Amino acid sequence: MRRTGQPRSASLAAMVDLLVIGGLGVDVRVRVPALPLPAADSHTVEPIELRIGNTGAGVALAGRALGLRVRVVDTLGADVPGDLVRMALARAGVPAVLAEDPGGTRRSVSLVDPGGRRTSLYDPRPWRGGTPFAPTELAGLVRDARHVHISIMDWTLPLLPAVRAALPAGVALSTDLHDWDGANPYHRPFADIADLVLVSGVRLADRAAALAGTLAPRTVVVTRGADGSELYPGDGTAVPVPPAAPPGPVVDSNGAGDAFAAGLIAGRLRGESLAEAARYAARVAAAACTHDGMEYPPGLLPAS
Numbered sequence: 001m002r003r004t005g006q007p008r009s010a011s012l013a014a015m016v017d018l019l020v021i022g023g024l025g026v027d028v029r030v031r032v033p034a035l036p037l038p039a040a041d042s043h044t045v046e047p048i049e050l051r052i053g054n055t056g057a058g059v060a061l062a063g064r065a066l067g068l069r070v071r072v073v074d075t076l077g078a079d080v081p082g083d084l085v086r087m088a089l090a091r092a093g094v095p096a097v098l099a100e101d102p103g104g105t106r107r108s109v110s111l112v113d114p115g116g117r118r119t120s121l122y123d124p125r126p127w128r129g130g131t132p133f134a135p136t137e138l139a140g141l142v143r144d145a146r147h148v149h150i151s152i153m154d155w156t157l158p159l160l161p162a163v164r165a166a167l168p169a170g171v172a173l174s175t176d177l178h179d180w181d182g183a184n185p186y187h188r189p190f191a192d193i194a195d196l197v198l199v200s201g202v203r204l205a206d207r208a209a210a211l212a213g214t215l216a217p218r219t220v221v222v223t224r225g226a227d228g229s230e231l232y233p234g235d236g237t238a239v240p241v242p243p244a245a246p247p248g249p250v251v252d253s254n255g256a257g258d259a260f261a262a263g264l265i266a267g268r269l270r271g272e273s274l275a276e277a278a279r280y281a282a283r284v285a286a287a288a289c290t291h292d293g294m295e296y297p298p299g300l301l302p303a304s
Contacts, residue, residue: 016145017068017269018262021138021163023056023151024074024089024096025106026081027120027254029293035113050081051293052088054106055176056151058258058294059265062284064092065296066266067303073097073141075132075155077104077125088295097141099132101125116250116289127155135159139166147265149174152190160193172196172268176261179203182211191215198223198261201230209238219274221264223257231278239275244282248290259288259301270304280304 031046052061056074064070072089076082076098082105089096109121132155139162142148150156150163150173167173174196180187181203191197197215201208201224212220212232220232221241231239263284267277283302291300 014144015069016071017147018060018063018070018265019141019145019148020056020060020063020070020072021148021150022074022153022156023054023059024052024072024076024085025054025057025108026084027051027053028107028109029053029252029254030109030111032111032113035111035117035119037111049293050084051295052085053108053110053254053294055178055258056149056153057085057088058255059149059151059176059262060089060094061092061294061296062255062259062262062288062301063266064094065298065301066262066284068262068266068269070094071096071141071145073133073138074153075099075101075127077101079104081105081107092295097133097137101127101132103128110254112252112254116253118252118254120254124154127153131155131158133159135162138162142166142171143168145171146269147172147174149176149261149265150190150194151175152177152187157189160189164193174198174261174265176257178257182207182214191218194218196264197221198257198264200224200257208232212238221278223260225253225256228282229260229278231274233274239278241275241278241282244279244286246286246290250289252292253289255294256285256289258294260285263301 029049103125106125112118172195175190175194177187177199179200179202197220201222208222217234223229228243229241260281263281267280
């Protein structure tokens with residue numbers, strides 16, 4: 001399998017704070033007059049942007065903006081979208097271990113309304129063939145990290161046992177199940193392998209506590225956007241986490257959940273309690289909503 005990123009070398013073997021596995025892609029951002037989009041043959045919109053996106057990129061770039069040493073490992077196409085992702089990671093100072101995906105780079109279209117609310121159309125570019133990384137190679141990267149965050153990519157499924165087995169003592173594994181309804185079997189292996197599970201409450205409604213109970217003793221965080229989140233530490237209790245006030249106008253909520261995950265991870269790596277880290281993560285997510293895109297300028301995301 002030809003590598004499209006940096007080879008594993010002495011510099012890459014250095015310890016990092018956060019290893020992000022999977023979830024790189026590009027995002028076509030379109031500002032629309034309203035959501036749902038009014039019926040019409042065409043709409044005139046603001047300039048349409050093509051940029052780095054998708055969940056793994058969001059966690060990696062937010063983590064880097066918070067001062068973490070971050071590395072990513074994933075597949076990318078040998079195409080223009082893949083080059084855009086590589087350049088964005090290089091600008092942020094995020095080293096990557098990449099395998100070439102013959103199917104091309106994942107991409108999505110994000111429709112964003114004037115209030116910053118968004119809906120996304122996701123093209124996953126399913127992985128074909130054997131695993132892009134040997135279990136021993138991925139295990140070596142895991143052993144060099146203080147925290148591992150795994151995205152729900154199809155290519156990672158057969159490698160989940162190797163990732164779990166390689167985790168050093170005291171190193172946590174997190175995953176984001178996004179809008180899981182608690183029933184789709186695809187998400188379950190990621191939930192079962194993780195120590196920290198993030199999931200959107202959009203499809204859970206009032207079933208969040210019941211789902212968290214089935215995942216105990218794992219820690220579960222149910223995010224609800226502007227309504228805050230709920231923290232389930234795995235002991236049968238629930239801790240509400242209020243939303244944070246954005247420090248400026250909301251322009252784009254795309255990536256807010258990924259910024260929340262990065263803030264939670266950063267807080268925990270600093271030794272904060274789960275509740276303290278979740279409150280900090282809410283502030284990080286709120287700040288992320290005031291910026292257009294995932295390449296955050298210095299000082300935008302709160303350092304503490």
